Amino acid sequence: MFYSLKNRLIASFVVLLVLSFGTVSFLLFNESRSIVRSYIESSALEKMDEYGSYINMALNQIYDLSSLVYNSDVTKSWDIALSDPSLSSGEKMLSNIELSRFLTQTTNNYSGVSSVSIYRPEGLWISIGNQVVADKEFLEEPWYKDFMQNGNHWVSAHNDQVESRQSKPYQVVSLLLPIGTFEPSLYKSVMKVNVSVDFFLEPLKRIHLGDSGTIFLLDQNGLPILSQHEYASDPETIRNVEAVKTVRARQGVLYVPNDRGMNDIVVYKKLNQWLLVGIVSEQDLYAKLYTLRNSIILFTTLLLLCAILVATWLSHGITKPLSRLASAMRSVQKGDFAHAESRIPADQIVRNEVGYVTSTFRNMVEQLRHHIKTEFELKLLRQQAEYKALLLQINPHFLFNTLELMSSLSMQQRTGDTVKVIESLGKMMRFSLRISEDLVPLQEELTYLKHYVSILQIRFGERLDISTQEEGDMDSRQMVKFILQPLVENAVKYSFLHQTIAKVVIRIYSEPEQVRLIVEDNGPGIAEELIQRLYAESLSSQFDHILNTGSRQIGLRNVLARCQLYYGARFSFTIESPQDHGTRIELILPVQQMLTK
Incomplete structure (x- = not known):
């Protein structure tokens, strides 16, 4: 999916926008939330400090007024007069009016207090504004009962009968104190100081x-x-x-x-x-912050869509010719020059670097195609035919030898060994039928060799001593197929000519610049004349005589010829064969890295 430059360009725009706006919105939201929280906390505490000072000022006024009324001579004289049964009702009324005037004057001195009233248990209450009322209804009021039963001095917001006589009644908060004693059960009179609820509520609403x-x-x-x-x-x-x-x-x-x-x-x-x-x-x-975040997400989505459209428009002028160029390159890699030329329009106007590269590549393809047709096509076809012929020469030769072994095992009634040989042969034939592939992974070639060695060990048993040594990275290297098996076959074959026990050592070294394949045996060795002839044949690049050789005389020449055809001057080999001391053959192949898909 991301092989396409267009898709990668769009994906880059998407990732950059999402990451940038996502990070900005996340940081902005969290930072704003932290700032708002800190501001709300500090501001609220500051406002509460101010409002607390306001409450303390109001309470001080209430307590000052209560203390003034409680300790006033007027209040004391009034309490004595109403408690004296010898005074007439007129004298008591004068005392009530005097107390009302005193309460009115005192209340006027305190802006926070709306009214002050004094209640007698016999049903008389006196308040500001010359209010002297004989009414026992207040004895049933919840605030009065609560004070009498529980001694609660503060009364929450409620409607007061004194305030209800005003033109605009309103709720009040009240302080209750007994007159003459602080023990409610012994009181004669109760003072009730009223403060309007709005006096407390209005400044509170501003917070x-x-x-x-x-x-x-x-x-x-x-x-x-x-x-x-x-x-x-x-x-x-x-x-x-x-x-x-x-x-x-x-x-x-x-x-x-x-x-x-x-x-x-x-x-x-x-x-x-x-x-x-x-x-x-x-x-x-954080309602507004959430709204801002949602707006940012919406804006980012719209911007993302616009960016995708812009990226598509911009990439069209870049990715389309590059895609055609990449397709043409793949066709050239496969040898399909006609399809490569069809992917790149001719006579294209060069407007930018991409157009220049495309036009140049088309010209190069045309010249390369012409050059291959006129100079190298025939030679390449001949080399491929020779290589395939050499490769096909290996399979019947090996199959002939293995079938002889199976025939021998069957006559010996070695059924188990016969089954093992058939299984190994099947795996080898499955590998050998892939003749369309010139190169195979080095590890697969070694697996093929192991199957062949298992057949040899069944055939010769303890008479065959064969070992394999591997060193280096075998998984990522490639080589020409069917190289080791013919060499091992020759080594075993010639070792048994003069020895009762054949010893064969196979060494594979995977080095950074080359792969070295070594096969050693304890056979009679190769004559010096033959070694020199093999060197000369590899230099002449003439392989017709190998193809005309009988099937029982191929092996080393076939291997050397195929390596020479495929690798050219990059291939080299050495043969060491002291007389009657065995043979050591080393093939040096250039490194072929496996292509990752």
Whole structure:
């Protein structure tokens, strides 16, 4: 697939764009998320510090006003007057009005306090604005009962009857304190200081956690102080607050897993009386980042499609002529010059380097084709015919000898050995029938030789001592086929002429520049005249006499002739044969690397 330059060019564009935009978007998203998170955390904590100071200021006002009313002589005189049964109702009413005026004046001095009221258990309550009301309904109010039963001084957002008498009633947060004693069971009067919920809520709304984050003002039990109804309806919020309550630190940030598979970012600050908790989910906080990421992905996809179209358009002017050129080269490699010329249009206008190379190659193919026809074609055909003839001469010669062996084994009723010979012969014949291949892997040639040696060992048994030594890389080298078997056959044959035990040593050395094949035997040796004749024949390049030789006299000459035909001057050999001391034949072949598919 990626052999095509066009495909590789498009793939490169795709990989570069995906990697670049993917890396940029990933880094941008993570860095932006980190920056947003850091900014939200620091900003929220800073705003919470400011709001905490605001709450402390409001609480100080409330406590100052409460202390002022609690310790006032007016309050004490009023409490004594209402407790004195000897005073008339008119005098008590005057005392009530005086207390109301005092409460009004005191409240006006504190901007954060909306009203102050004092309640008597007999059903009387006094507030600002000369409000003196005899009404026992407040005795059934939840805040009143909670204070009496549990002693809770703070009342969360609620509707107050004093505020309901105003033109625009609103919810308040209240502080309850007994008058005259701090023991609720012994009190005579209860002071209720009201602060508008908006007084706390308005500045709280100005603190933002993303677009949908919420900040809650809670009491020590984790219950909302203000009228934030969404708190009670969200179990995740309650779970996050519970997580904050378990932390000892006064302020900080927590990451609590939510039901959506992400985290809730919880920013908190513990005040003296209350608790500030800000909650925002990562999904809501990074919503715009996710949108930006999706936009980048969409933009990258569109850009990728455009890049593929541009790469296709650009590569068309490069890859199309190069593809034709590569196809033409493959045809030339196969010897099909006509097809090579047809793949490259003639009279092409040269516009760039690719066109120049294509045109030059076409001219070269034309000249090479003409040159081969006029100079080398006949010689090449003759050499190929001679080589094939020599190669075909080996197969019947070997087959004749092996069939004689099988006939002998059958007459000796050596069935097992006969089967082994047939199996080895079958494998050898399957290999030898591949006559269309001049070169074979060195390892296959050695395998072929091993099959032949196994036949020889069955034939001669202990009378044959044959060994093979291999050194170097055998897997990646090639050689002309059927080289070793004829040499080994001759070595065994002539060794038995004068010896009862034939000893044959085969050595194969795979070296960086050459392959050396050595066959040694303990036969009678070769006459010096014959050795010189073999050297002379290899130089003359005349092989007709070998083809006309009887089938029982071929072997070494055939091997030398085929190597000379195929390798030419790159092939060399040596023959060492001292009289009656055996023969050593060494063939030196140039290296032929196997082509990887």
